[in-house]
Amino acid sequence: MSDARPASGQPVIVLVRPQLGENIGKAARAMLNFGLTELRLVSPRDGWPNPDAGPSAAGADIVLDRAELFDSLADAVADCAHVYATTVRKRGVTKPVVTPEEAAREIHAATGRSAYVFGPERSGLETEDVAVARKIVTVPINPEFGSLNLAQAVILCAYEWSKGAQLQQPTVVDLGEPAPQAELDGMIAQFDTLLENAGYFFPPDRAPATKRTLRNLLTKPGWNHLEIRTMRGVLSALGNPRQR
Amino acid sequence: MSDARPASGQPVIVLVRPQLGENIGKAARAMLNFGLTELRLVSPRDGWPNPDAGPSAAGADIVLDRAELFDSLADAVADCAHVYATTVRKRGVTKPVVTPEEAAREIHAATGRSAYVFGPERSGLETEDVAVARKIVTVPINPEFGSLNLAQAVILCAYEWSKGAQLQQPTVVDLGEPAPQAELDGMIAQFDTLLENAGYFFPPDRAPATKRTLRNLLTKPGWNHLEIRTMRGVLSALGNPRQR
Numbered sequence: 001m002s003d004a005r006p007a008s009g010q011p012v013i014v015l016v017r018p019q020l021g022e023n024i025g026k027a028a029r030a031m032l033n034f035g036l037t038e039l040r041l042v043s044p045r046d047g048w049p050n051p052d053a054g055p056s057a058a059g060a061d062i063v064l065d066r067a068e069l070f071d072s073l074a075d076a077v078a079d080c081a082h083v084y085a086t087t088v089r090k091r092g093v094t095k096p097v098v099t100p101e102e103a104a105r106e107i108h109a110a111t112g113r114s115a116y117v118f119g120p121e122r123s124g125l126e127t128e129d130v131a132v133a134r135k136i137v138t139v140p141i142n143p144e145f146g147s148l149n150l151a152q153a154v155i156l157c158a159y160e161w162s163k164g165a166q167l168q169q170p171t172v173v174d175l176g177e178p179a180p181q182a183e184l185d186g187m188i189a190q191f192d193t194l195l196e197n198a199g200y201f202f203p204p205d206r207a208p209a210t211k212r213t214l215r216n217l218l219t220k221p222g223w224n225h226l227e228i229r230t231m232r233g234v235l236s237a238l239g240n241p242r243q244r
Numbered sequence: 245m246s247d248a249r250p251a252s253g254q255p256v257i258v259l260v261r262p263q264l265g266e267n268i269g270k271a272a273r274a275m276l277n278f279g280l281t282e283l284r285l286v287s288p289r290d291g292w293p294n295p296d297a298g299p300s301a302a303g304a305d306i307v308l309d310r311a312e313l314f315d316s317l318a319d320a321v322a323d324c325a326h327v328y329a330t331t332v333r334k335r336g337v338t339k340p341v342v343t344p345e346e347a348a349r350e351i352h353a354a355t356g357r358s359a360y361v362f363g364p365e366r367s368g369l370e371t372e373d374v375a376v377a378r379k380i381v382t383v384p385i386n387p388e389f390g391s392l393n394l395a396q397a398v399i400l401c402a403y404e405w406s407k408g409a410q411l412q413q414p415t416v417v418d419l420g421e422p423a424p425q426a427e428l429d430g431m432i433a434q435f436d437t438l439l440e441n442a443g444y445f446f447p448p449d450r451a452p453a454t455k456r457t458l459r460n461l462l463t464k465p466g467w468n469h470l471e472i473r474t475m476r477g478v479l480s481a482l483g484n485p486r487q488r
């Protein structure tokens with residue numbers, strides 16, 4: 001899937017000075033879930049490769065294997081035309097702030113490579129890092145409880161990007177066409193007969209309205225052929241109880 | 245923020261048979277980031293409260309403190325009119341499948357309580373659990389690498405919900421709202437009893453599958469309070485025919 005797209009169509013995920021290998025692995029896992037495979041690491045605290053990354057990547061090894069190492073953020077995004085710094089609300093930053101949704105839309109519309117830049121787990125991006133970016137991405141979170149970890153921030157950006165990437169399989173579930181009207185009518189007639197025999201339509205002058213109510217109710221589901229057949233089996237059982 | 249909304253405006257997060265306390269804590273953290281505070285637990289493997297939940301909640305204690313414990317999924321969603329089962333692609337399920345985005349839009353437009361239901365970490369929801377829901381939520385992920393953990397699935401649903409939470413949705417009074425799950429369950433139980441008495445569930449070992457088919461069929465319509473009441477009247481009539 002990622003291979004089906006030109007390499008430049010996919011945004012790069014840049015982790016700046018990530019601390020724990022485990023979190024690098026989690027970020028890789030988050031990325032691959034949504035079809036992102038290009039990971040770039042700027043001065044990871046514990047070097048690279050890091051044996052702690054593999055287990056938490058949960059199989060997203062291809063992302064870790066292809067990860068590229070850089071000494072500076074500037075180097076890491078040198079080939080990118082659109083650099084988005086992800087931050088929580090920052091004071092005194094005079095750059096456009098967009099949501100992950102808006103960033104994803106822009107990236108899909110753009111030509112040239114794009115990059116999402118994430119800061120270290122504890123402190124986030126430094127002002128100098130943010131300065132490299134043209135825009136800021138901020139996830140709108142609960143103002144009273146903002147506690148997104150690195151992998152969660154990555155997954156939300158990747159998820160939004162994937163919406164436009166046609167990576168989604170159309171979730172076509174064949175619910176089964178509603179059965180032809182004749183089948184529905186046959187079931188309703190069976191229901192009516194059963195209820196008539198049970199003395200349900202009483203008093204008789206209200207029967208037409210009651211039957212209409214029942215018809216509306218049984219038409220609503222849009223039951224398919226199989227479902228209608230099941231219901232008819234149910235009605236037959238009720239009409240002719242087994243000898244017990 | 246969550247307190248600014250009426251309690252009923254917020255969807256409930258239901259974790260069915262969660263295994264690790266740590267993951268319950270992570271789910272709580274994911275929820276609170278996006279303003280969700282109502283957590284319901286169905287038969288957590290290691291009981292409740294669980295000391296492992298707190299540390300991974302990273303401060304989302306209010307969600308854990310208020311978490312409610314239930315013996316069955318049916319009890320946990322008894323007051324909910326809109327129940328969404330979250331699953332990865334399932335074969336042979338004949339329910340509408342929506343994305344987290346679509347589910348969130350529907351929940352904001354709906355009256356009546358909504359619930360997102362999540363299965364155990366390893367196995368996901370059982371077929372019986374899914375049968376309780378009217379719709380399925382599936383996150384469209386990389387078909388070649390689907391590896392979302394529980395907290396990630398929760399955070400994506402909560403994130404999508406939060407997008408619409410800022411907007412003041414006019415509360416449309418819709419008399420056609422599906423009845424709360426408890427009413428539906430009552431009707432299904434009555435149906436089952438009636439059919440049992442009629443000897444419908446034969447051979448006995450196929451009864452569970454047959455009952456599930458029936459539940460799915462009867463869940464599909466989204467019948468409202470009045471319709472459910474009508475159906476119950478019909479079933480009563482069939483169970484106790486008038487003397488003629």
